[in-house]
């Protein structure tokens with residue numbers, strides 16, 4: 010474009026390098042033609058008029074681009090040029106002038122001049138055309154600009170600038186028009202004066218002016234073009250911005266919709282607000298009603314509490330009724346048996362009668378036979394008579410039995426019937442072939458023991474009778490059952506809580522009953538070695554499988570409380586039981602699955618043939634699946650498995666793969682009906698394994714056995730327990746009355762008993778002195794609490810009881826420690842707070858000897874458990890004359906009965922109970938206890954004495970276990986040997 014702008018419009022040569030003739034002529038002409046301001050005025054005359062422009066536009070078919078090539082000079086085929094010339098008045102004048110003779114210029118010069126003028130005119134015309142096109146473009150741009158103008162202020166400013174320039178261009182145009190006018194004028198003057206020279210000067214001046222104008226216009230045009238180009242770019246960018254604006258508009262529409270929606274919601278709210286006063290008034294009415302209702306509810310609650318009490322009483326009465334019912338059932342069964350026996354006698358009688366009828370028939374037929382046959386019949390008759398005699402003897406025997414007379418010489422028929430009975434059981438697979446053989450031998454020998462048993466079991470049902478008979482076979486080989494407990498705790502050597510007490514207490518009681526009882530424990534580094542008698546390592550190494558290899562284990566033996574105990578010391582790099590603590594290690598699952606495996610391996614290698622393997626809690630529940638899946642195939646197959654869960658809170662779960670370590674097949678066991686945890690399907694649950702794979706499953710109290718069948722108490726195992734309910738039973742724990750005996754307790758300052766309570770007061774005084782509590786008021790009641798501080802034990806209620814006791818004028822001693830850090834910290838805070846207090850002392854540790862002295866010193870003992878599988882402390886405290894204050898749950902519900910509960914026979918009332926696990930609940934019981942203590946010392950003393958005399962020994966519980974063991978052993982033998 011720049012090159013075009015420097016084109017010489019006269020000769021059409023580029024003015025970059027060389028001078029053309031025209032240039033040279035022009036320069037020559039310009040030197041003779043003064044460049045005055047007057048002449049500059051004339052320049053504007055070459056600008057075409059707007060009318061001419063319109064006419065040209067109409068005819069022009071060329072594109073309106075200003076970049077289009079300019080017409081070469083002298084182009085004859087340019088119609089527009091001709092048209093322009095035709096339409097212009099001046100060219101016609103020029104034509105006329107051209108025909109007139111020049112007076113002062115030569116013809117050639119004149120011709121040259123005319124040609125130059127003509128060229129100049131043509132070029133002006135072309136420039137004008139270009140300018141027109143540019144203007145048109147500009148107009149278009151302007152119109153586009155106008156459309157955008159409203160939105161684009163910046164563009165407006167620039168357009169304003171452009172307009173200003175266009176104005177200048179217009180001014181120039183006017184000037185060119187003026188120049189044209191002057192040119193015309195000059196032409197006419199020339200025509201009048203015929204002065205060539207003047208004409209020449211004028212023409213040269215005009216041309217020079219025109220040239221200046223053209224070049225200035227060209228510059229302007231270029232700048233306008235540039236401007237336009239940049240404007241175009243800007244327009245493009247504005248277009249994109251416009252699109253953005255459009256998008257924004259769309260968003261605006263959405264927003265607008267949202268605004269409308271909000272407005273309508275606002276209106277809604279306003280309308281609601283307008284009716285709110287009514288609602289408020291309604292609300293206040295409702296409040297009143299609500300108050301009335303809540304009063305009513307409270308009343309109802311009271312009634313409900315009363316009703317609950319009555320219901321509880323009813324339950325107890327019901328239980329008593331059930332007990333009675335059971336007894337009635339038993340009696341009925343006995344009666345039934347007697348009837349059956351009577352029936353069988355009757356049957357025999359009938360048979361006999363039938364037989365006699367047959368005989369008569371035979372006799373009739375025989376009469377018709379020959380003599381030989383007659384004699385045969387007589388013989389037969391004799392035998393029948395003999396049979397009749399036997400029958401009579403049997404009948405006599407039966408009568409004798411009814412009169413409890415000893416049976417002496419029994420006829421063969423008696424033994425034969427016995428034999429048939431035994432064979433029947435064997436054939437029906439109710440007893441094993443071996444047992445049947447043993448019993449048969451006894452019959453053949455007419456052994457008195459078996460006849461006694463047979464006569465003795467007349468009142469029993471078949472199961473009981475079989476059990477009695479099998480007692481005979483087991484006593485033939487051993488005096489009792491061989492029971493092996495495999496556990497993680499045993500009091501007093503390795504005790505964390507009640508589990509340790511149970512293992513020791515139950516074992517001792519079973520041992521007393523004549524059974525062979527052994528215990529297998531891990532050899533912890535933190536055990537009370539001074540409580541083990543004659544501990545020594547055996548000269549044997551047991552190799553046991555774990556994590557795909559065999560590890561050596563040392564076996565130690567010693568006696569604990571007179572019981573034989575095996576301690577297993579693993580030589581595993583993880584030093585499983587060398588941790589300074591019993592539990593709470595990150596690898597507890599591995600530690601105890603290892604122990605379970607090695608315990609069974611030990612039994613196998615020691616060649617033991619126990620009747621019962623009794624495992625306890627999740628730590629040794631692995632025993633059950635390990636026994637059946639791994640050890641029975643290896644030959645350790647004599648036993649029935651009993652599993653006792655002491656607390657369903659702790660179930661021992663882990664990723665299924667961890668089972669593999671001890672040799673269990675995780676794929677086989679990680680199934681819903683086997684060991685798979687009921688709430689996490691990629692985990693296995695050790696307690697569940699114990700429940701599923703054991704022959705007997707027990708827990709530690711009848712109430713807790715009921716509670717764990719519910720969703721709340723079962724901790725996820727309720728469905729499993731329901732599935733296996735036939736083998737699941739709650740047996741209330743006992744306590745070891747040798748260890749827990751205030752009359753012999755070596756930990757006490759003074760021993761005492763129910764008939765001599767002075768010793769108890771002295772122990773109270775001794776403890777006060779020891780703990781720095783005030784002894785000023787002898788009669789101030791001392792409330793004791795010994796517990797693991799875990800949520801299960803109702804720690805918030807224990808905390809409340811401390812402050813409440815203080816308020817009620819009592820003293821409080823707490824002995825406990827917590828595995829839960831924040832609870833331990835909290836109680837440390839309370840302990841510090843009361844560090845030097847006269848009436849409160851918290852001792853936050855495990856201390857066996859101190860526990861004995863606290864039981865002995867306490868007047869009352871508080872156990873506000875949220876749930877309590879059995880609980881031993883209420884039994885121990887009663888044995889030591891400390892009256893229990895407990896929440897009615899689990900084993901507490903089975904062992905403590907409120908003294909104010911009329912539904913309980915007075916001989917069983919032994920403490921204070923409350924139902925709701927809240928402050929209100931505990932307040933009621935504690936206030937009643939302290940009131941009785943302070944206001945009725947005589948009743949209190951009687952209560953203390955009654956509690957101390959209650960039998961909480963293991964005797965009756967051990968008898969229940971013995972029965973469970975025996976039944977299971979019987980069943981096991983029958984199924985195994987059949």
Ligand code: ADP
Pocket residue numbers: 505506507508510795796797824825826854855856857860879880881882883
């Ligand atoms: P759990 O087994 O749930 O801990 P139990 O009432 O069945 O509760 O058994 C608790 C046994 O642990 C009792 O023999 C009790 O005396 C004893 N015990 C609890 N805490 C301590 C302690 N800090 N120091 C000494 N003995 C304790």
